[in-house]
Amino acid sequence: MGRILPSSVNSIKRYFYIFRSLFISQYALMIEYRAEIVLWALSGILPLIMLTIWKEADISKEFGFNHKWLSSYFISAFIVRQFTAVWVMVIFEKDNIEGKLSPYLLQPINPFWRYYISHIAEQFIRIPFVFIMLLLLFVLEPSFFWSPSLIRIILAIIAIFSAFTLRFLIHWFFSMLCFWTDRASSIERLLMIPYLFLSGLVAPLEAFPPVIRFVALSTPFPYILSFPSKILSGQDVNIINGYLVMFIWMLIFLLLGRVAWKFGLRKYSGMGA
Amino acid sequence: MAIVRVERLSKSYLISEKQPGLAGSLKHLFARTNTSVRAVDNISFEIEAGEIVGFIGSNGAGKTTTLKMLCGLIHPTSGSISVSGYKPIHRKTAFLKNITLVMGQKQQLIWDLPALDSLHVNASVYGISDTDRDERIEELSAMLDLKDELNRPVRKLSLGERMKCELLASLIHRPSILFLDEPTLGLDINAQIRVREFLREYNKKYRSTVILTSHYMGDIKSLCKRIILINNGRIFYDGLLATLTKTYSSSSFISIELTKAVNPVLFKEFGEIIECDELLVRLLVPRSSLKETLFKLLNQMPIKDLEVNDPPTEQIIAKLLRSVSL
Amino acid sequence: MNLRFLSIIGVFWSKSILAEIEYRVNLIVEIFSVIGNLSGSILILSLFYSNGNNLGGWTWNASLTVLGVYTLLEGFTTCILQPNLSRIVSHIQQGTLDFILLKPFNSQLWVSFRIFSPWGLPSVVSGIILISIGIHSSNEVLSFNSFLICFLMLISSILILYSLWFVIASTSIWFVRVWNANEVLRSTLVAGRYPLSAYPDSLRRFFTFIIPIGFLTTVPAQAAMNSVSIGVILASCAFALLLLWISNRFWLFALRFYTSASS
Known part of the structure; x- marks a missing residue:
């Protein structure tokens, strides 16, 4: 026993160092792409477009959405979407085709972490731009402003990070298709559709007919967007329940991803690439 | 009569220097330090119809820039160019139908399709009738020793085979002036020899003018009687290859x-x-x-x-x- | 000249379809994505119309027509704009634009219409179906004249979209990664799924003059519904021609900065 303890401490330390250096290098890399990141941030304005429509629509009153409710919900959705951006399928496919994956596989760390950490690094670079966009929004339209409580902000940050991880795990699982087909990134287009319509990005889930709401809630998509948005906007939401379901989904996709990775690698080495 | 006439031709580029990193980019945004680089510096020469002329110089000497000004891709900063009576930069249709550009490191063939499909595209763009087109393909592919390769997807061809198909695609409209930028780059020795032989044969058959740049002296020696040596954008030798050997050695x-x-x-x-x-x-x-x-x-x-x-x-x-x- | 142009485009497209057909999985993905996107969009649209409400004073059928025009334009984007954009960028990066500039054929037409990807066709077809359903169930009788006007408005909306997109694509002569700028345009155009009057006043002006979403989807739908004024028709045509002219000027201007990547 006495021997195991130090070595496990060492391995934790080792991982810590690996993660730290990976993060620093990925952060430096992402700084190079800052112009693109700003444009990507700008392209996430869909929730704001939907906000203007819902505010004008007569139906909002029937659902009991007042302006304050709508603006805080959609602006939260905008923020959540900014920090849950995942593009791993595209990049994984590219690395696979260009043969960059082989050297990664020779390194003593699962490539998963490289992609995961580069996404996190990108999000850190987004932070100031998202704040500038929000500031601009609130200056143009002061009535949009709301201030969530500190506890809600903390809970929301945790929820956003978990939502990002869940979305990443889902995409990672589907990225494994690259081992079998050379156009796996077109699957991403399909994955985008339920995300768009069922996550609460274009309409609050409350507006859906009960059947469709039930269908949406039995997929992981609302937990990627609607759940963290509601925490942030300060609306009624079953926090414990939401976190629980989110973690179950994360577990499912973590396992699926591991299995797919194992089979994928077998296929990959079988091809002799 | 000279088919290419170049007088006091110059080209300078503005190059903005940027330090790496965020601070460098910010500085770059507000205070740019532009330096003007003379890629081609006041050169003049004439080329007669039917000649094969080689441009020689080290990397960055200005060969490719000169070549691109001659075919009208780059605006000269000063000086005048006339290629078969046209100003290249206007890129008039009649002028374009008269020239071609082959680049060793760039390719125009459609990657996923057989080369024959790219040939058809080019033929239609140059307004060549189908019978003429097939006749020319047959003739040129015989000269180039190409057979089934034309029916295979381009991505499956070797570099040498691809270059031969590139040549075919660039010559389908029977241009009378050929600009070749390192046409044998990366080819193995046999393929190099094949390309050279083809160019010599083509030049003889159609009396076309050939202007080429190359790093391989083999290309120059076996093709060009006349060479133009360029360094730092200036010509320092223009004459017969044989004379160069006599005088300078x-x-x-x-x-x-x-x-x-x-x-x-x-x-x-x-x-x-x-x-x-x-x-x-x-x-x-x-x-x-x-x-x-x-x-x-x-x-x-x-x-x-x-x-x-x-x-x-x-x-x-x-x-x-x-x-x-x- | 025009006949020659058409025959060349015909050769271009048949060759690119040949190249694309190697990837047949795409067809299945495309069909699924069209079905998914349409049912999602119709679902969201239906939310606004539940309990006898409406969106910006538009009838359900009229809104469906707007969605149809949007889907049609999306198909056009997948067929032509998207695949050619990536080619323009790589032509400029790798310097193979040289070959195109030396061809006796208009370089703008070449770079914008070289590729035709058949995978956008499911979208185009379903867009047309949706427009027809919209017209048919609104009991609107489409006279030949209004059919012509509707067609004209669709053409000018396609020209407007093309010009905007082409100007962005041309900037790749200076900026390497225009993909992202294009993505911003695309994400803003999503607003065109809904009629212009669904937006507040300030945004409506923005969507008319800055990013002309109004002309892209609302006006053709209005034409299909027989409710477009002559002034709007003229404005749309003028706008399309103006943007087309600008896109051409801009391309020629940008080419002056093209130094053709050497080595």
Whole structure:
């Protein structure tokens, strides 16, 4: 026993160092792409477009959405979407085709972490731009402003990070298709559709007919967007329940991803690439 | 009559310098430091119809820039160009139908399809009728030794086969002026020879004018009678390749075959040792003292056979380039 | 000249379809994505119309027509704009634009219409179906004249979209990664799924003059519903021609900065 303890401490330390250096290098890399990141941030304005429509629509009153409710919900959705951006399928496919994956596989760390950490690094670079966009929004339209409580902000940050991880795990699982087909990134287009319509990005889930709401809630998509948005906007939401379901989904996709990775690698080495 | 006429041609580029990192980018945003670089500096020359002329120079000497100004891709900063009576930069249809550009490191063929499909695209763009097109494809592919390769997807061809298809695609409209930018880049020696032979044959058959740049002296030696040497955007030699060898080589090249091995150090007093391999020695000796050296060699060394030549062109040009860039 | 142009485009497209057909999985993905996107969009649209409400004073059928025009334009984007954009960028990066500039054929037409990707066709077809359903169930009788006007408005909306997109694509002569700028345009155009009057006043002006979403989807739908004024028709045509002219000028201007990547 006495021997195991130090070595496990060492391995934790080792991982810590690996993660730290990976993060620093990925952060430096992402700084190079800052112009693109700003444009990507700008392209996430869909929730704001939907906000203007819902505010004008007569139906909002029937659902009991007042302006304050709508603006805080959609602006939260905008923020959540900014920090849950995942593009791993595209990049994984590219690395696979260009043969960059082989050297990664020779390194003593699962490539998963490289992609995961580069996404996190990108999000850190987004932070100031998202704040500038929000500031601009609130200056143009002061009535949009709301201030969530500190506890809600903390809970929301945790929820956003978990939502990002869940979305990443889902995409990672589907990225494994690259081992079998050379156009796996077109699957991403399909994955985008339920995300768009069922996550609460274009309409609050409350507006859906009960059947469709039930269908949406039995997929992981609302937990990627609607759940963290509601925490942030300060609306009624079953926090414990939401976190629980989110973690179950994360577990499912973590396992699926591991299995797919194992089979994928077998296929990959079988091809002799 | 000259088909290409270039007078006092210059091209300068503005290059903005940027320091790396965020601070560098910010600085770059507000205070740009632009420096003007002269890629081509006041050059003039004329080329007659039917000539094959080689542009030689080290990387960044201005060869490719000149070539691109000649075909109308780049605006000259100053000076005038006339190519078969046209100003290239206007890129008039009649002018474009008269020229072609082949680049060794870039390709125009459609990657996923057989080369034949790209040929059809080009033929339709140049307004060539289907019968003419097929006739020309047949003729050129015979000259290039291409057969089934035309029916295979381009991505499955070897570099040499691809280059041959590129040539075919670039010549389908029978241009009378060919601009070739390193056409044999990366090819193996057999493919290089094949491409050269083809170009020579094409030039003879259609009396086309060929202007090429290349790093391979082999291309130049076997194709060009006339060469233009460029360094730092300036021409410092324009004339026959043979004349260059005569005028610029102040040394002769002696190959000696020995009857028995001799300590190589002993050859040092005769001249510069280029190669020394037991029974085979190559020396570079000043032409002025050639006679005495030969006499001494024959007297002092166990010589079986001896040959005096001009030094290889590569060496003359390399030496020249080195001397002008200093 | 025009006949020659058409025959060349015909050769271009048949060759690119040949190249694309190697990837047949795409067809299945495309069909699924069209079905998914349409049912999602119709679902969201239906939310606004539940309990007898409406969106910006537009009838359900009229809104469906707007969605149809949007889907049609999306198909056009997938067929032509998207695949050619990536080619323009790589032509400029790798310097193979040289070959195109030396061809006796208009370079703008070449780079914008070289590729035709058949995978956008499911979208185009379903867009047309949706427009027809919209017209048919609104009991609107489409006279030949209004059919012509509707067609004209669709053409000018396609020209407007093309010009905007082409100007962005041309900037790749200076900026390497225009993909992202294009993505911003695309994400803003999503607003065109809904009629212009669904937006507040300030945004409506923005969507008319800055990013002309109004002309892209609302006006053709209005034409299909027989409710477009002559002034709007003229404005749309003028706007399309103006943007087309600008896109051409801009391309020629940008080409002056093209130094053709050497080596």
